[in-house]
Amino acid sequence: MTTREPVTSAAEREINALLALHPKGFDLSLGRITRLLERLGNPHHRLPPIIHIAGTNGKGSTSAFCRAILEAQGLKVHVHTSPHLVNWHERFRLGAEGGGRLADDEVLADAVRRVAVANQGEMITVFEILTAVMFVLFSEHPADAAIIEVGLGGRFDATNVIERPAVAVIMSISLDHQAYLGDRVELIAAEKAGILKPAVPVVIGAQPEEAAREVLTGIAARLRCPLNLFGQDFFAHEENGRLVYQDEEELIDLPLPRLAGRHQQANAAAAIRALKAAGFVLDEQAIAAGLTNVTWPGRLERLAPGLIAQDAMDGLEIWIDGGHNPGAGRVIAEAMANLEERDPRPLYLITGMINTKDPIGYFHAFAGMVRHVFTIPVPDSEAGLDPEVLADIADEAGLTAEAADDVETAISAICTTTNRLEPPPRILIGGSLYLLGDVLRQNGTPPD
Incomplete structure (x- = not known):
């Protein structure tokens, strides 16, 4: 990238x-x-x-x-x-x-x-x-x-x-x-x-x-x-x-x-x-x-075409949302469920959080919906949760999870393991507005 x-x-x-x-x-x-x-x-x-x-x-x-x-x-x-x-x-x-x-x-x-x-x-x-x-x-x-x-x-x-x-x-x-x-x-x-x-x-x-x-x-x-x-x-x-x-x-x-x-x-x-x-x-x-x-960047927004997924598989759908507490998790999960009703796809999470949040409450909202979770560092934040710790918390909430180095690595892993007989995956990147800011910056699509 x-x-x-x-x-x-x-x-x-x-x-x-x-x-x-x-x-x-x-x-x-x-x-x-x-x-x-x-x-x-x-x-x-x-x-x-x-x-x-x-x-x-x-x-x-x-x-x-x-x-x-x-x-x-x-x-x-x-x-x-x-x-x-x-x-x-x-x-x-x-x-x-x-x-x-x-x-x-x-x-x-x-x-x-x-x-x-x-x-x-x-x-x-x-x-x-x-x-x-x-x-x-x-x-x-x-x-x-x-x-x-x-x-x-x-x-x-x-x-x-x-x-x-x-x-x-x-x-x-x-x-x-x-x-x-x-x-x-x-x-x-x-x-x-x-x-x-x-x-x-x-x-x-x-x-x-x-x-x-x-x-x-x-x-x-x-x-x-x-x-x-x-x-x-x-x-x-x-x-x-x-x-x-x-x-x-x-x-x-x-x-x-x-x-x-x-x-x-x-x-x-x-x-x-x-x-x-x-x-x-x-x-x-x-x-x-x-x-x-109306526009409101970074909140249940379809990521615009840009640099992050330019080499990813065709048809990949990426959404971003900065919600990071249990209440936000519930409404985001409901929105993902509504998308699934209209256009069924395997759903993956790429998540980074800071240590003042309630990650298990956030993850609980996605139980039974998500194929797999990739946890990543929050760039440029001293308060970011260790991805290994965050993956353990996701496991505790009933999801399967593993740590990854960054968004690009997680997307590559999702594309590599996707069953080509299934529809292209839907990915939700979220858990932190700081993480979303980095995604938009790296993608070359900052808010204007």
Whole structure:
């Protein structure tokens, strides 16, 4: 396989310098970023209407649906998401006529430099600096809406300096980041609900755990937030190959979302309801166009033709998804099962994970579905699980597994052992967004 040599951008050089100076990871607090934003003139007070989105799973997809619908409506939309897959620029999408664009390199590098100077070398995490960069960029470029995704948790996440969003959205909650957020879904739900503000509308997406739903609705009631609860105040279901959306105001017949997986129907419904709750008057044609044109790289996405599998067998089908917790495993496995119903193929997993995740819970979701698992290192991560250890965990979950050196080696092994009388295999590469970022980089198909 031929790989492209990475090119270090100006923004990346600035951020790498900060990474060398400041702590990696998270230190959940609002004091440091509040101080920094004050020095910058409080740019977070000068933003267009904000859709603030938290959740364990689904917040990125919901952000993508919101953006696609608003842009189809002809509006300019800022979007902040994290982490990125390949380039830091992915975290900062600036609204523009005809559709948003990732921040230009020099524009981003300049904002990073200004924020670093304002911080005056004081103790802070790089995530907090980049959150301040987002507020600076969004305040300096006119737009009609800002979609801001929570980084971790909610209550003490750096984005939660937002005092009054147009709407707060909380998507599916399950166990993840237990070291920071707690080891029960009720505790995690309470942390996520920290983004709720008194009397501000809240949209609660589909919740697999009743305990989480009860915590969220209870906090919303105490804060007197107008409540929009999936399954109670708004609904979505598939009917005759179409998506039927319904709330107390209307019933809309729509195309199925472009994003793969049945769970995306509920995510799309949450996005529609969130935009309406935020005060946007939506045209039905714009909603349909948004669902049809939406993109969200690295999440149940068919890998585009590129360098990684250019020498592999004909007909090989490769999917990628960065989900890495038990809740994500369940929805990904369901999506793979739906693909199997339409187009039966032997399914293989190529998986790498970092050591803060729950791999056995993730693997359990695929029991009985997967022909074999290849476990690989997570490139450029000191926290990556040893592939031999990860293979043992997959075995413990009832799958057969073995370690491999990298994605290319695993794909080669799958192609070599495939029975030529069977359909070409379907491969799912996942378990880590860091791994997916490396796959997209090596494939020559980074997000744009």
